[in-house]
Amino acid sequence: MSPQPAAHFIHDFRQAAPYIQYLRGKTVVLAISSQVLLAERLPTLVQDIQLLASLGMRLVLVHGTRHYLDRMLQQSGSELRYHQGRRITDAAALALVKQACGLVRFDIEAALSATPSQTPDRRNPRLRIASGNFLLAKPLGVLDGVDMQHTGSIRRVDHEAIRQRLNEGDVVLVSPLGQSLSGKSFNLGLDEVAAALALSLQADKLIFLSSEAGVTDAEQRIISELTSAEATELLARGHYSSDMTRMLKTAIHVVENGVRRAHILSGMADGSLLAELFTRHGHGTMLAQAPFMRIRAADHRDIGDIIRLIEPLEAAGVLLPRSREYLEAHIGTFSVLEHDCHVYGCVALKHFADSSSAELACLAVSPDARDSGFGEYLLEYVISQARQQGAHTLFALSTHTGEWFDERGFQAASLDELPPERQQQYRANKRASKIYKLAL
Ligand SMILES: CC(C)(COP(=O)(O)OP(=O)(O)OC[C@H]1O[C@@H](n2cnc3c(N)ncnc32)[C@H](O)[C@@H]1OP(=O)(O)O)[C@@H](O)C(=O)NCCC(=O)NCCS
Numbered sequence: 001m002s003p004q005p006a007a008h009f010i011h012d013f014r015q016a017a018p019y020i021q022y023l024r025g026k027t028v029v030l031a032i033s034s035q036v037l038l039a040e041r042l043p044t045l046v047q048d049i050q051l052l053a054s055l056g057m058r059l060v061l062v063h064g065t066r067h068y069l070d071r072m073l074q075q076s077g078s079e080l081r082y083h084q085g086r087r088i089t090d091a092a093a094l095a096l097v098k099q100a101c102g103l104v105r106f107d108i109e110a111a112l113s114a115t116p117s118q119t120p121d122r123r124n125p126r127l128r129i130a131s132g133n134f135l136l137a138k139p140l141g142v143l144d145g146v147d148m149q150h151t152g153s154i155r156r157v158d159h160e161a162i163r164q165r166l167n168e169g170d171v172v173l174v175s176p177l178g179q180s181l182s183g184k185s186f187n188l189g190l191d192e193v194a195a196a197l198a199l200s201l202q203a204d205k206l207i208f209l210s211s212e213a214g215v216t217d218a219e220q221r222i223i224s225e226l227t228s229a230e231a232t233e234l235l236a237r238g239h240y241s242s243d244m245t246r247m248l249k250t251a252i253h254v255v256e257n258g259v260r261r262a263h264i265l266s267g268m269a270d271g272s273l274l275a276e277l278f279t280r281h282g283h284g285t286m287l288a289q290a291p292f293m294r295i296r297a298a299d300h301r302d303i304g305d306i307i308r309l310i311e312p313l314e315a316a317g318v319l320l321p322r323s324r325e326y327l328e329a330h331i332g333t334f335s336v337l338e339h340d341c342h343v344y345g346c347v348a349l350k351h352f353a354d355s356s357s358a359e360l361a362c363l364a365v366s367p368d369a370r371d372s373g374f375g376e377y378l379l380e381y382v383i384s385q386a387r388q389q390g391a392h393t394l395f396a397l398s399t400h401t402g403e404w405f406d407e408r409g410f411q412a413a414s415l416d417e418l419p420p421e422r423q424q425q426y427r428a429n430k431r432a433s434k435i436y437k438l439a440l
Contacts, residue, residue, distance in 0.1 A: 015368050016278040018342050023277060024056035026204040027166065031194035033210040033243075034064035036267030037104060038071075045209070046111040048273045049171070053127055058166040060197055062174040063108060064190035068100040069093070084143055085242060089150040089187040097150075097187045101175040105131065108173060130165035130172050134158045135193065137178025137186040152178055152186025154193065157200035191250040198259045206254050207276070208247045209267030214284035215240075215248060226287050228252045251287045261340075262287040280339075280368060288340075293374075295381045298334035298346065303327050305343035306334060309364045318400045319362060320429060334362070335381060337374055344369040347378040349385055352419035358391040359422065363401075379408060387440050394440055397426070397433040410436035 036045070053059055069087070073080055073096060081088040089097060109129050137152035155178075165172050174197060176188040198206040214222040215234065226234070231252050234240075240248065244264070251262035265284025266272050275283035286292075298306065306327060313319040327334070330348070337345035345365040351358050360382050365374045386394050395418060396405050413435045415423055426433070 012279075015280070019278045020055055022341060023052075025058065027058040027060070027201055028052070028205045028207060029060045029062065029194055029198040029201070029203045030273075031190055031206065031208045032061060032063045032267060033190065033208070034067040034069075034100075034104070035211040036209050037063065037107070038067050039211070039268055041267055041270075042107060042111050044270050045267060045273070046108070046114070048271065049112065050127060051274070052277070053171055060162060060166070060172045060174065060201065060203070061108065062176065062190065062193050062197060063104050065097060065100040065104060065176060066190070068104065069096055072096045072100060083146045083148065085246070086140065086143075086148065086151055086189060087187065088146065088148055091150065094150040094185065094187060097177060098185065101177050105173060105175055112171065112173075128168075128170045130168075130170040131174070132158075132161060132165075133179050134162055134172075134174055135178035135188065135196070137180055137188060139180070139184075139186060150185070150187055152180070152188055154178060154188060154196045155180075157196050159197075159200040162197070162201060189246075191246050195250045195254050198254050198262075199257055203259050205261045205263065206251065206259055207263040207265070207273070208251070209265060209273065210243060210247065211266065211268055212241070212244050212247070212264065213266040213269070214264055215244065223285055224282050225292050226285060227291055228255050228287060228289050231287055255287050255289045260288065280342075286340075293337065293339045293377070295335055295337045295377060298331055298336045300328065300331055302334070302336050302343060302346075303331065305336065306346045306362075309343070309346055309366055310362060313364055319364065320431065322362065335378070335385075337365075337378055339369070339374075345374045345378050347382050349382050351389065351391070352421060354419050355390060357393040357395060357419055358386040358389065359395040359397070360386075361397070363396075375404070376408070383438070383440065392440055394438045395422070396436045396438075397431075398436065399431060399433050402434045402436065405436045405438075408438075410438045413437040 049059065070080055073093060078092060087093065112127050112129055115126060134157060135154055136156040136158070138155045140148040140151045140153050142148070162172050174193060176190050176193045178186045178188050180186060194206055215226060215231070217223055231248055235245065235248055247264050251264060255262050263276055263284055263286050265276050272283045303324065307324065310319050310322065314321045333348045333350055335347055336343045346362060347360060348362040349358055350361055363375065363378060383394060395413065396410060398405060415426060415435060417437060418426065418435060
């Protein structure tokens with residue numbers, strides 16, 4: 001007998017499938033802090049970046065230089081000067097910024113050029129990396145009487161040129177240095193560059209990889225999802241480091257201006273990027289403008305997802321079998337629960353001729369999303385729909401889940417309490433389901 005493949009691997013790979021599909025062709029800006037690069041996380045991080053590129057994601061990488069530069073300035077005996085949280089870049093510092101950018105770029109380029117060691121065909125074309133004069137900058141000028149010298153801000157991003165490179169399948173690598181129209185160079189902030197790239201490219205995601213594990217609550221637990229309004233509230237309480245404050249402000253700004261998601265996660269933990277992108281719980285903090293979860297009326301495009309949810313339950317005898325034809329004909333009675341664009345649950349609300357009662361049916365939550373309250377949300381949704389439509393009683397018929405309904409206020413009911421048309425179906429299908437009712 002051949003050995004069983006590792007169960008965890010199969011489970012995790014299957015769970016990742018919808019995310020792999022979803023992320024193909026999506027534009028992602030990855031902002032990598034210089035701390036992550038200094039901590040020698042590059043070799044493993046690059047493997048993950050190569051994997052994302054091979055899965056068809058359009059990647060724009062932007063790296064920081066701050067910690068390299070601090071080190072170089074200290075070694076040269078120079079003072080580190082900041083104003084309003086921005087470095088004051090004098091001529092000597094600018095020369096070091098250019099050096100640091102060169103150093104980091106070459107390291108990233110070299111690491112990305114390596115063919116993954118387990119690639120079956122090592123003649124596969126290497127990942128191509130594109131760089132260029134993508135950032136048009138201008139001087140930041142004099143702030144509160146302080147001349148910021150060669151510290152700049154972004155005037156424009158040449159997003160057309162970047163798009164062209166992405167269309168050709170290249171990974172784009174951007175340094176936080178911009179050029180002015182008069183040919184001068186300006187030192188730029190990583191957050192500002194990352195935000196400008198994400199906004200001008202209308203990216204699907206902006207991801208910060210830093211030494212911070214994510215946004216934490218008062219008990220120092222990582223908050224895996226935040227709306228921009230919740231993040232703004234947390235910021236107002238102000239107990240975050242200056243790095244986190246900057247990332248969080250940038251993340252709020254981009255999601256409120258069209259970037260679908262921003263993520264803040266640790267670049268220090270091996271595989272954090274993969275865990276964030278391909279698992280439901282992620283690894284760091286994900287921000288969006290609107291709440292992540294919603295329940296909506298199903299339409300024909302949802303039939304595949306509904307079948308995926310209910311087929312195993314039908315096979316186990318938990319749910320009554322429903323054919324694709326049945327689903328097509330009755331899709332108007334179904335609602336689906338979506339979380340971060342993936343369907344995790346479904347429920348149907350059936351009406352009877354007498355209209356004073358309705359039935360909750362086909363309630364299912366994907367096994368990997370159970371115990372998160374999704375079942376309860378679907379139930380609340382159906383209850384409010386049934387009320388709106390004038391029903392006084394909601395029935396639920398179940399062979400395995402009676403206790404769940406019991407704990408949510410349903411009571412046992414007898415067959416003759418069901419509307420006559422439903423009694424006939426009940427007798428015909430011989431499932432001997434238990435009948436529950438809820439007064440609305
Ligand atoms: C029933 C079901 C929809 C609940 O979904 P869910 O998203 O996990 O629900 P919630 O997160 O709101 O509730 C989870 C709680 O219900 C409990 N629960 C789950 N199934 C249960 C069952 N069959 N009997 C009793 N309790 C159950 C869980 O243990 C958990 O309890 P806890 O909060 O004390 O840990 C889901 O388990 C499912 O899809 N089951 C298979 C299909 C089914 O039975 N459908 C109903 C027939 S119409």
